[in-house]
Amino acid sequence: MTPEAASIESEKLCRMAPVIPVLVVDDVAHAGPLAAALVAGGLPVLEVTLRTPAALEVIRAMSEIEGGIVGAGTLVTPDDVKKAVEAGAKFGVSPGATDRLLDACEEADLPLLPGAATATEALRLLERGYTVQKFFPAEASGGAPALKAIGAPLPQIRFCPTGGVSLKNAGDYLGLANTLCVGGSWVAPKDKVQAGDWAAIEALAAEAAALPRD
Numbered sequence: 483m484t485p486e487a488a489s490i491e492s493e494k495l496c497r498m499a500p501v502i503p504v505l506v507v508d509d510v511a512h513a514g515p516l517a518a519a520l521v522a523g524g525l526p527v528l529e530v531t532l533r534t535p536a537a538l539e540v541i542r543a544m545s546e547i548e549g550g551i552v553g554a555g556t557l558v559t560p561d562d563v564k565k566a567v568e569a570g571a572k573f574g575v576s577p578g579a580t581d582r583l584l585d586a587c588e589e590a591d592l593p594l595l596p597g598a599a600t601a602t603e604a605l606r607l608l609e610r611g612y613t614v615q616k617f618f619p620a621e622a623s624g625g626a627p628a629l630k631a632i633g634a635p636l637p638q639i640r641f642c643p644t645g646g647v648s649l650k651n652a653g654d655y656l657g658l659a660n661t662l663c664v665g666g667s668w669v670a671p672k673d674k675v676q677a678g679d680w681a682a683i684e685a686l687a688a689e690a691a692a693l694p695r696d
């Protein structure tokens with residue numbers, strides 16, 4: 483898959499809802515009900531971070547949930563890409579980008595939302611053909627004002643800001659012309675996942691899904 487094709491796919495995913503939940507799941511038994519709650523609340527695109535030993539099994543289990551589109555986050559190495567694809571991930575997300583990682587995703591036909599935090603990183607990805615990128619870590623990199631400033635000279639790059647985004651500040655990003663959607667873990671808090679409080683998670687998802695976008 484070319485970077486241009488990956489960007490078209492990423493844009494489609496980013497337009498499906500204002501928020502992509504970023505999920506850190508320890509127990510595969512939580513995968514199905516968690517995905518079902520998020521999808522029912524109106525957030526169909528789910529990023530499962532490869533940060534737990536269960537993550538690949540979680541991707542497999544969540545992929546069974548109707549209406550969901552499950553991808554793998556925290557892609558760092560070509561081996562991560564291979565395992566994510568084998569587990570059924572439909573897209574990938576990475577905190578940054580290296581040529582090795584980009585090569586691996588392009589060869590594996592996995593649409594990647596690659597991370598960038600600076601104008602130079604964003605420009606390098608644009609040179610390669612990635613017009614849709616993840617702005618990470620969003621809040622620590624200057625937040626919505628920084629992303630708006632990057633958009634002045636580089637309006638052709640659209641972003642999914644992630645990292646420190648919450649219900650409180652999501653609107654600041656979603657109002658920017660260069661923001662397609664945001665990513666965040668706040669819709670699936672650890673305590674609610676552990677407690678199996680799927681109704682609460684569905685309510686958080688619904689609240690996030692109702693966020694206005696410009």
Ligand SMILES: O=C(O)C(=O)C[C@H](O)[C@H](O)COP(=O)(O)O
Binds near residue numbers: 618647665
């Ligand atoms: O592991 C990755 O690949 C990531 O995507 C990092 C996550 O985007 C952020 O850790 C989510 O940040 P919070 O919403 O502030 O919890």
